[in-house]
Each structure stands twice: as C-alpha cells, then as structure tokens.
Amino acid sequence: MKKYRKVVVGGTFDRLHLGHKALLRKAFEVGKYVYIGLTSDEMIREKPYAEKILPYGERLRDLLKFFDVNGYTNYRVIKIHTAIGFADRMKSLEAIVVSEETYKGALVVNRAREERGLKPLEIVKIPIIRSQIGPKISSSLIRAGLIDPFGRPLQWKQNSPKDV
Numbered sequence: 001m002k003k004y005r006k007v008v009v010g011g012t013f014d015r016l017h018l019g020h021k022a023l024l025r026k027a028f029e030v031g032k033y034v035y036i037g038l039t040s041d042e043m044i045r046e047k048p049y050a051e052k053i054l055p056y057g058e059r060l061r062d063l064l065k066f067f068d069v070n071g072y073t074n075y076r077v078i079k080i081h082t083a084i085g086f087a088d089r090m091k092s093l094e095a096i097v098v099s100e101e102t103y104k105g106a107l108v109v110n111r112a113r114e115e116r117g118l119k120p121l122e123i124v125k126i127p128i129i130r131s132q133i134g135p136k137i138s139s140s141l142i143r144a145g146l147i148d149p150f151g152r153p154l155q156w157k158q159n160s161p162k163d164v
Contacts, residue, residue: 004094004122007031008087010080011102012039014053015142016062017149019099019129024066026126027097034075035093036063037085049143087121088112095122101136 009027013020013036027034041056054062060077067075078086087093087109098106103125110120128136132151141147145154 002032003030004032006033006035006090006093007095007097007124008035008037008085008090008093008121009097010037010039010083010085010087010105012044012047012053013059013063014044015149016059016066017129017138017142018151019136019138021066022126022129023097023099024063024072025070026124028070028072028075030095030097030124032074034072035086035090036075036077037080037087038063038077040079040081043081048140052143084109084112088116088118091118093121095124097124097126099126100128 007027007030009023011020011023024034024036027036038056038060044050044053047053053059056079063077067073080086083105087096096106096109103123106121106123106125110123113120130136130151132147132153142149147153
C-alpha cells in the first residue's frame with residue numbers, strides 16, 4: 001500500500017545519474033501516482049555548464065526510458081518554466097519528494113501553496129548520493145567531465161611534453 005495517492009518531484013534530470021534515480025525510485029515507492037516536473041530549456045540557462053545540458057527532448061526521452069525499464073506506469077511528466085512549476089496549483093497533490101540539497105525548494109513550494117489557500121505538501125527527503133571524488137553525484141560534475149553517472153571519477157589522459 002502506497003503512503004500517498006499523488007506525489008510530485010521536479011528537476012532538470014540532465015545525465016540521469018544515481019542521485020536522480022534514487023529520487024525517482026523514492027517517489028514511486030511512496031506515491032501511487034507520480035507527477036514529474038521537468039525543467040524547460042529556458043529555465044536552465046543559469047546552471048553550471050548550461051551549454052552542455054541536454055535539450056528537453058533528450059532529457060524527457062531518458063526519463064521515459066528509465067520509467068519503462070523499471071516498469072513504472074503511473075506517472076505524468078509536465079514541462080515546468082519556474083521552480084514551483086504546477087505544485088502550487090494542483091490541489092490533489094499530497095507529498096513532494098526531494099533530496100537534502102533540494103529541501104529548501106520544497107519549503108518554497110509549500111509557502112506558495114499556502115498563499116493560494118492549499119494544504120502544504122508532506123516532504124519526503126532522501127539523502128544525497130555521494131560520489132567517489134566529492135560530497136555528491138551531480139549533473140554539473142558529469143557535464144564538467146569529472147565523474148560518470150555512477151559517481152566514478154573519469155580518468156584524464158595527461159599530456160606528455162611531446163604532445164604539447
């Protein structure tokens with residue numbers, strides 16, 4: 001029996017990595033129906049290495065492939081244009097799934113819901129998934145070419161003097 005009928009999770013979901021997968025798995029674990037807010041291309045312009053972020057269509061394709069491989073069927077992906085997305089307007093939502101890093105975003109969503117007269121969402125928080133080279137696996141580190149989607153450091157070929 002799922003704890004909540006409808007839950008929401010949001011993000012850019014660029015270079016789908018272990019942290020994203022843990023977040024999504026938790027959403028499907030606690031929610032009967034999962035709404036995924038996927039950031040629009042316009043929203044990501046200020047992110048680190050924004051020029052390397054995959055376009056919306058590719059990020060959507062990767063999410064759908066992940067859902068298919070894991071047998072998840074009760075979901076809806078919605079393109080969002082703000083950090084709050086649709087979470088302040090959908091009355092039937094019961095919970096929001098976040099990581100330690102995105103917890104503050106859930107508080108912003110709840111404030112916006114309360115301003116509209118809606119009940120705040122229960123906040124389900126997962127721990128950050130650590131990488132082998134730092135405090136967390138992140139899409140920014142992947143885009144920078146420092147780690148792979150599993151958090152493993154990428155080996156850089158050192159230039160020898162004759163290559164320079």
